[in-house]
Structures are given as structure tokens and as C-alpha cells.
Amino acid sequence: MxxxxxxxxxxxxxxxxxxxxxxxxxxxxxxxxxxxxxxxxxxxxxxxxxxxxxxxxxxxxxxxxxxxxxxxxxxxxxxxxxxxxxxxxxxxxxxxxxxxxxxxxxxxxxxxxxxxxxxxxxxxxxxxxxxxxxxxxxxxxxxxxxxxPLAGLTAYQALVHALRVTGSDTVLVHAAAGGVGSFAVQVAHSLGARVIGTASEPNHDYVRSLGAEPVTYGPGLAERVGGIAPVTAALDLVGGDAVSQSRELGVPARRIASVADPAVNRIGGSYVFVRPDPSDLAALVDLVEAGKVTxxxxxxxxxxxxxxxxxxxxxxxxxxxxxxxxx
Missing domain, CATH: 3.90.180.10 (Medium-chain alcohol dehydrogenases, catalytic domain)
Incomplete structure (x- = not known):
């Protein structure tokens, strides 16, 4: 009806x-x-x-x-x-x-x-x-x-198509509390991955509620993240030093994606500019209705x-x- x-x-x-x-x-x-x-x-x-x-x-x-x-x-x-x-x-x-x-x-x-x-x-x-x-x-x-749509598709296309995240991955999400970051944490978690998310201290509980282990961004990030787990894939949503910090953690260039820094392509990573895709959008709808993405x-x-x-x-x-x- x-x-x-x-x-x-x-x-x-x-x-x-x-x-x-x-x-x-x-x-x-x-x-x-x-x-x-x-x-x-x-x-x-x-x-x-x-x-x-x-x-x-x-x-x-x-x-x-x-x-x-x-x-x-x-x-x-x-x-x-x-x-x-x-x-x-x-x-x-x-x-x-x-x-x-x-x-x-x-x-x-x-x-x-x-x-x-x-x-x-x-x-x-x-x-x-x-x-x-x-x-x-x-x-x-x-x-x-x-x-x-836009933020959810950005996260989905970066993680599913560019990084090909699976349950064996530990994913670092830079700026995990933002509009795209909050979706990225949940999508990666739904794929079975372990997720580490950078955020300011006041947003740590929020990032944790989404399914990620929060870390404070800024100087010394590599040491803080390295103390949690080896990272196998990274998603940059903020620009700046995020790509270089991901490399410092030993993440292979081909497993780094950025929506903020097109220069990531030059090191062999993936720059992601979201595009309309009804199949991807329908997949997001399914995740939302299954309670895996809020x-x-x-x-x-x-x-x-x-x-x-x-x-x-x-x-x-x-x-x-x-x-x-x-x-």
C-alpha cells in the first residue's frame, strides 16, 4: 500500500x-x-x-x-x-x-x-x-x-569501495565525532572491524557509544593509537597531518583514504569524493533499519x-x- x-x-x-x-x-x-x-x-x-x-x-x-x-x-x-x-x-x-x-x-x-x-x-x-x-x-x-545521504554515502563508499574493510581490519577514523565520522565508525563496526576514532576529550563517550575506541587527536597521536592496536586501514576526514600520521602508524598507502586531501592519491592512497548511488544508499537504509547505524x-x-x-x-x-x- x-x-x-x-x-x-x-x-x-x-x-x-x-x-x-x-x-x-x-x-x-x-x-x-x-x-x-x-x-x-x-x-x-x-x-x-x-x-x-x-x-x-x-x-x-x-x-x-x-x-x-x-x-x-x-x-x-x-x-x-x-x-x-x-x-x-x-x-x-x-x-x-x-x-x-x-x-x-x-x-x-x-x-x-x-x-x-x-x-x-x-x-x-x-x-x-x-x-x-x-x-x-x-x-x-x-x-x-x-x-x-551525503555523509552516510561518503563513509560507506570510502570504507566499502575504497578501503574494502573487512572483519579482520582495525580502522582508524580521523574526526570520528563529526557528521561523516559518526557514520564511518558505525559502518566500519557493522563490517566487523575494530575501530579507533580520534576526537576531542568531551566527545570520547559519544565516539565510544558509536562502537569505536576513542583517542585524543593532536601531537603524539601515533603513540596513543599504537598503544591500542596495530592499524590496518585509515580514513582521513579532517585533512592536515592525518594522512602522514596514518603512514607513521605503518598503514600501507593503499589502505589510506581521505575525503579532505586529494594529495593522498600521490602516495598510492584513495581520494574519495562521494557520488550518488542508489544501491549504496539502499544498503545504508538497510543498516539503519537493522539498528546498526543511527x-x-x-x-x-x-x-x-x-x-x-x-x-x-x-x-x-x-x-x-x-x-x-x-x-
Whole structure:
């Protein structure tokens, strides 16, 4: 039986050309968080391979404000005005004519990254390519569900595809209490690996609750980690000295992955830039529903306060994820 949307669909306005509009957050040029504004934008077009969603929540990731600042201008083209955001959870309103996978009323999540930065997920309605979607975990609320795709896929793809972690591994996760790190600890643990996670002292209990043995980051890390167990694989989520510290521990270069330092490729490691993959996203959903992965939402902001949410993300000290609720 198909799910019925649990709330009234978003109200529409009409622009001067008679097109229906919805509320979204946009920025019209690169710059600071003050560039973000609430605007009426045209309701998205539903292409053949696209699913139109009534968005219930989005998640805020560091890449959102880095794109807004223009730091990734040479990597991904932006067409202004830009609606930021790549994570979404919502209800299917209309599937495209070539989409048999979903029907109106289905609850889904998505890592909606496309070839250009333009129509993101900080909006009441989102047109998501079907290749970016999976069903929503039944045991998560909307903000938790929206916080899973990008960070969860980053951790999953790094550990499963790049590092090929198994139950015989001891994995070191640098920055284990963060948005990606919290998922990485749990995914590695679900694979049967022993996990060591770096974190500040106040986050040690949290990292321990996720399934890792916590160590304090900073000078002397190699000695502290070496006193726990030999490390066979390492995941760098913070940059800086993390790759060199992993090498200092004797981890083979081919078993080091980084999402923060592309230079890891030069030593024979793996740089991981997450990509949409419905099979990987479905595997994460299964882990969540099996109770092997939980989602920590540190703070939730209404859509209209997206600028405040991005400011909080840019501070870089959040435990877990930051989410946006969408009415």
C-alpha cells in the first residue's frame, strides 16, 4: 500500500508569467552567508527520469557553504541564482514518465547532486533524478532521514569501495565525532572491524557509544593509537597531518583514504569524493533499519534560517549533523 502524504502540500504562488512558484533559499553571487535569501522560484520541471518531491527536510553539509563561498568554482559549475543543498527527505508528488521505481506518496531520501550547481534541496519542492534516490528508512524522522545521504554515502563508499574493510581490519577514523565520522565508525563496526576514532576529550563517550575506541587527536597521536592496536586501514576526514600520521602508524598507502586531501592519491592512497548511488544508499537504509547505524542530528533550523545553519556548520565543531525543517 502506498503511503499518503501526512500533511497539506506546499502552498503555491504564481509569478508574473503565470508559473506556479514555491519557497526556496537562493544566493545570486558567491559570498558569505548574508548572500542567502528566501525567494519564490518556479516549481521544478518533472523530466522523464526525475521525481518531484514535496521536501520535508534537508541537511546542511560543509560543501554547501564552500560552494556558496566559491571555493569549488573550478570543480563544479554554478548557474545563478543557486538553490543550495544536496541532501533531502520528502514525499513523492510526481514521478517522471520513465520512473517505475516510485509512486505518489512514497517516502524517499536522496543525495541530489547534479552536473551543475543550480537547483538544490533547500526548497519546498525538489526535482530529483531517480538515480539519486532510495526509500526513506522507516525508523527515522524527517530531519534524521535527510541527514543520512551525503555523509552516510561518503563513509560507506570510502570504507566499502575504497578501503574494502573487512572483519579482520582495525580502522582508524580521523574526526570520528563529526557528521561523516559518526557514520564511518558505525559502518566500519557493522563490517566487523575494530575501530579507533580520534576526537576531542568531551566527545570520547559519544565516539565510544558509536562502537569505536576513542583517542585524543593532536601531537603524539601515533603513540596513543599504537598503544591500542596495530592499524590496518585509515580514513582521513579532517585533512592536515592525518594522512602522514596514518603512514607513521605503518598503514600501507593503499589502505589510506581521505575525503579532505586529494594529495593522498600521490602516495598510492584513495581520494574519495562521494557520488550518488542508489544501491549504496539502499544498503545504508538497510543498516539503519537493522539498528546498526543511527543518525545524530545536533541541531535543526527552519528553512528560513538557512544562513544561521550554514554559519553553524562552518564553525566546524558540530557533533553529528545539522538539518533544515521544511514546511
Amino acid at each position: 502506498r503511503k499518503i502524504p501526512s500533511r497539506t502540500p506546499a502552498r503555491h504562488s504564481v509569478d508574473r508569467r503565470g508559473h506556479r512558484t514555491v519557497k526556496a533559499i537562493v544566493y545570486r553571487q558567491y559570498g558569505g552567508p548574508e548572500q542567502l535569501e528566501t525567494a519564490d522560484v518556479a516549481e521544478p520541471t518533472v523530466g522523464p527520469d526525475v521525481v518531484l518531491l514535496q521536501a520535508r527536510a534537508a541537511s546542511v553539509n560543509p560543501v554547501d557553504w564552500k560552494l556558496r563561498e566559491g571555493y569549488l568554482d573550478g570543480l563544479i559549475e554554478a548557474w545563478f541564482p543557486v538553490i543550495p543543498g544536496w541532501d533531502v527527505a520528502g514525499v513523492v508528488e510526481q514521478p517522471g514518465i520513465a520512473v517505475p521505481e516510485f509512486a505518489p506518496g512514497d517516502e524517499v531520501i536522496g543525495y541530489v547532486r547534479q552536473d551543475i550547481v543550480r537547483n538544490g534541496t533547500y526548497a519546498q519542492k525538489v526535482a530529483a533524478p531517480v538515480r539519486t534516490l532510495a526509500r526513506k528508512p522507516r525508523n527515522l524522522d524527517w530531519t534524521q532521514a535527510a541527514s543520512l 543518525v545524530e542530528v545536533a541541531e535543526t533550523f527552519p528553512l528560513e534560517r538557512a544562513a544561521d545553519a550554514q554559519r553553524r556548520s562552518a564553525e566546524g565543531h558540530t557533533r553529528g549533523k545539522i538539518a533544515l525543517s521544511i514546511d
